[in-house]
Amino acid sequence: MTGRASADLIRRLPKAELHLHIEGTLEPEMLVALAARNGVELAYPDVAAVRRAYVFGSLQSFLDIYYAGCAVLVTEEDFSELTRAYLQRARAQGVVHAEIFFDPQTHTGRGVPLGTVIDGITGALAQGEAELGITSRLIPCFLRHLGGEAAGDTLAELLPFRRHLHAVGLDSSERGYPPSGFESVFERAAAEGLAAVAHAGEEGPAEYIWEAIDLLGVGRIDHGVRCEDDPALVDRLVAEGIPLTMCPLSNVVLGVVPDLEHHNLARLLRRGVTVTVNSDDPAYFGGYVADNLDAVASALALERHEVLRLCRNSIVASFLDEDDKARHLDAIDRIGTAG
Numbered sequence: 001m002t003g004r005a006s007a008d009l010i011r012r013l014p015k016a017e018l019h020l021h022i023e024g025t026l027e028p029e030m031l032v033a034l035a036a037r038n039g040v041e042l043a044y045p046d047v048a049a050v051r052r053a054y055v056f057g058s059l060q061s062f063l064d065i066y067y068a069g070c071a072v073l074v075t076e077e078d079f080s081e082l083t084r085a086y087l088q089r090a091r092a093q094g095v096v097h098a099e100i101f102f103d104p105q106t107h108t109g110r111g112v113p114l115g116t117v118i119d120g121i122t123g124a125l126a127q128g129e130a131e132l133g134i135t136s137r138l139i140p141c142f143l144r145h146l147g148g149e150a151a152g153d154t155l156a157e158l159l160p161f162r163r164h165l166h167a168v169g170l171d172s173s174e175r176g177y178p179p180s181g182f183e184s185v186f187e188r189a190a191a192e193g194l195a196a197v198a199h200a201g202e203e204g205p206a207e208y209i210w211e212a213i214d215l216l217g218v219g220r221i222d223h224g225v226r227c228e229d230d231p232a233l234v235d236r237l238v239a240e241g242i243p244l245t246m247c248p249l250s251n252v253v254l255g256v257v258p259d260l261e262h263h264n265l266a267r268l269l270r271r272g273v274t275v276t277v278n279s280d281d282p283a284y285f286g287g288y289v290a291d292n293l294d295a296v297a298s299a300l301a302l303e304r305h306e307v308l309r310l311c312r313n314s315i316v317a318s319f320l321d322e323d324d325k326a327r328h329l330d331a332i333d334r335i336g337t338a339g
Contacts, residue, residue, distance in 0.1 A: 005297060005307040009339060011290045013307070014331045016097040016314040017090060017278050019222050019245035020289075021141075021171070022079075022121060023070050023103060024281025025086040028054075034072040034081075043068070054284055059203050059254050060173055062284060070106050079120025087128035089282075093290035096328055097318055099137040100125070101169055104154050105146055118161050137319045139197065141169035142185065144177035151185045159192060166319055167195035169222065170212075174204040179211040186216040195219055195319060197245075201226035202256060206233050213242065220245060220317060225256055227273075228264050238272040243317035247280035248296045249287045260299035269306060276314040308336040 005013075026034075028050035035042045044050045056062040073079060083100075090098055100121070107117050118138075125136045140158055142151035151170075158165060168189045170182055179198055186196050198212040202223035209227055212218045213236075224244035227233050237244070246265050251257045257264075269275045277296060282288045287295065297307050315328045 003304050004302070005304045007290075007294050009304075009336070010294045010297065010307060011092070011094050013094050013311045013335055014096045014315070014328050015094050015289060015293075015311045016099070016276075016318040016320070016328070017095050017289045018099045018220070018243075018276055018314060018317060019101070019247055019278035019280055020086070020098060021101045021103070021281050022083055022086060023073070023106065024066065024285075025089075025283050026069055026073070026082060027085070027283045030082065030085060031069050031072055034074075034078055038072055038074045038078070040072045040074070042072075056254055056284075059256075062254055062281075063173060066281065066284065067106060070103075071110065073107065073117075074112060076116045076120040076123075079117055080124040083121050083124035084127065087124065087132055087134055089288050091128075091132045091134060093288045095134060095289060096331075097135045097137075097315070097320055097324075099139060099166070099319060101139050101141050101171065103143060103171065104140050104158060105143045105150065108154070108157065114157050114161070118164055122164050135320065135324065137166040138164055139167045139169045140165060141171040141199075142182060143172040144170055144182070144199075145173040147177075148181045148183075148185055151182055152188070155185050155189055162192060162194075165194060167197055169196070170198040170200075170216070171222070172199075174199060174202055174208065178204070178208055179216050183215045186218075190217060197222055199223055202251075203254075206230040209233060219243075223247065223251075223256075225251060225264065228268070234268070234271060234273065237274075241274055243274040243276055243313065244268065245276050245278050245317070247278050247285075247292065248299075249282075249292050250280035250285045253285045260296055263296065263300065265296055266300040266302060266306070269302075269309065274313050274317055275310065276317050277310050278314075304336070308332060311336075 199222040200208040200212040206229040
């Protein structure tokens with residue numbers, strides 16, 4: 001199938017979002033409204049000032065504002081409202097399944113009970129499945145800059161909520177915090193039946209991707225942009241079908257790549273890597289999942305069949321069961337063929 005995929009087709013194609021931080025969907029309007037509702041003082045006087053602050057030169061400069069914004073999330077309803085708003089936007093972009101990250105330590109560290117966070121998110125996810133048809137999986141991520149011991153303590157806090165969780169992840173500042181520092185906590189999570197994913201190779205080296213696979217036992221790499229620095233690693237990703245959950249607009253905003261035209265997503269896709277497209281923290285990076293897919297398709301001159309493959313990859317790389325995967329893959333083929 002030749003030619004390009006239209007923006008309309010890209011939005012209509014069923015897709016899974018596999019790299020989405022729910023806290024990163026906090027749009028400026030909601031941030032300001034929740035700050036007023038909860039009596040949280042912001043450094044910015046209004047929505048326009050918040051938007052002007054969304055200029056980042058690195059992952060750390062983004063994280064500084066991201067964590068400050070999280071301070072407005074206080075009650076169960078706050079987390080529910082945040083999640084419902086994301087699901088509405090995701091549905092309009094063709095998302096049929098979302099595997100959502102959240103950062104427990106960001107909230108418990110400022111006194112918000114873990115149950116408040118999880119009950120708010122999961123209540124909205126259940127409502128989203130009933131009303132919008134979006135299925136979901138919930139993945140708590142350990143903040144790597146807080147270290148492995150703190151991650152172990154957080155896992156212990158999470159286990160009473162095990163029925164709500166499908167996997168564990170690793171995120172936050174990457175440089176200087178290799179996956180090897182979290183080997184024991186991931187072993188404990190695996191013993192509890194939790195799958196594993198990890199951010200690696202965004203700003204950190206290709207070596208971190210090797211460690212995430214070999215030491216943490218991850219089934220999926222979040223970002224993985226630096227994998228091309230090691231050809232043997234790319235060979236392994238292809239041979240073992242290890243997916244990458246790439247986030248193109250995020251990579252540009254944070255300076256991981258200079259622009260979309262220099263992104264390696266298309267090269268990796270054509271090399272046979274199971275690449276997926278995701279939005280990461282869309283409120284901060286200027287686009288949700290179909291926006292990312294549309295932008296990268298244009299910048300990298302992706303053919304229609306390649307866009308379909310990216311959507312198919314998102315389903316294949318998900319934690320859905322095989323019957324649900326088959327149903328969504330059939331829908332992608334049907335809609336892609338009809339145009």
